[in-house]
Amino acid sequence: MPVSLPEPPAARPPRLLTARRPAHLVGNTPVLWVDEPFAPPGRGFYAKLEGANPGGLKDRPALHMVREARRRGDLAPGAPIVESSSGTLGLGLALAGLTHGHPVTVVTDPGMEPPMARLLTALGARVVQVTAPHPGGGWQEARRERVAELLARIPGAYCPDQYRNPDNVAAYRPLAAELIAQLGRVDVLVTAVGTGGHSAGVSAVLREAFPRLALIGVDSVRSAIFGQPAGPRLMRGLGSSIHPDNVDYAAFREVHWVAPAEAVWACRRLARRHYASGGWSVGAVALVAGWAARTYPAGTRVAAVFPDGPHRYLQTVYDDSWCREHALLGQAPPAEPDDIAEPDARVVTRWTRCARVRDPLARRLAGAGAR
DSSP: OOOOOOOOOOOOOOOOOOOSSGGGGSSOOOEEEEOTTTSOTTOOEEEEEGGGSSSOTTHHHHHHHHHHHHHHTSSOTTOOEEEEOSSHHHHHHHHHHHHHTOOEEEEEOTTSOHHHHHHHHHTTOEEEEOOSOBTTTHHHHHHHHHHHHHHHHSTTOBOOOTTTOHHHHHTTHHHHHHHHHHHSOOSEEEEEOSSSHHHHHHHHHHHHHOTTOEEEEEEETTOOTTSSOOOOOSOOSSOOSSOOTTOOGGGOSEEEEEOHHHHHHHHHHHHHHHSOOOSHHHHHHHHHHHHHHHHSOTTOOEEEEEOOOSGGGTTTTTOHHHHHHTTOSSOOOOSSOEEOSSTTSSOOOSSEEESOOOOHHHHHHHHHHHO
16 A cells, blocks of 8 residues: 655745856755665655765865855965865865866875766866875875875965865855755754764754754764774775864764675665665665664654765776675675764774764873873
């Protein structure tokens, strides 16, 4: 018998848009209801499809950071932009460079998918690849060191520094406003965490309207953000081997770590059941948002941010040969995550949650001060 899905409150019909510039296509992304196989019918979540932007979620902060830097005079007209990226921010900066007339250099590492590097080049960006990870900070720290070298050599060059720039957080105010207009109410927000920008920016605005909002962070295994030890990661776009300043630890109700095989399973189920899918972040977020939808009380409105679409992952997440090579197929995730009482209680290797979130650097500094 047919299943009746919950509907968001009535909203105005979408206005038809004729864009005069590519940047005008950013924002006003759709929301899709997702239930099975992540949650039973009627107990699903609303996915904000940021892959509908020209380059994905990070079109928003790229444009905003560049606009604000120009407004303040930090970025002179025509001056080069140099930034570290695993891909999606690079696309956004290519768009911002085209929009405002700046050459863009994206510093990345061997983990960037070849199609992404080719796309960035086609969009006019210069791609520079580091060849060895930093001994302590991994590929991200190696990329940041190369950015610093390039800034010292290129007169007038500017780095948005997505990891520490508060404009990265502020850029997501419109996304939160869109969710409020589309859903009317948000009780639980599920986001991936990488630089910390969209989790902090979207949740802060939603909490102004809904003070009891629960924010659930989704991280990768082998990521250092929430206190786990850093290690080599297959998953791109979430997780970090450094501790970005933009992560608002106090905002999170809990954190979940997801492993690559679990994200692959979720990405492929999304594609087959809902036609809308994406990369590592999307799969990990869908897995956790489905858990929230079936765990929180009936009637809880759960929203999740899907940062991108599937196209850059056709040679990884959606490639059977590549996934078999990395032992990522045939491993359906468990129905429930493991639980740990403290973020550093043990090293996690599969889907795991922790209801205690803290800044690992603050704890380390406090311990050093006590000694």
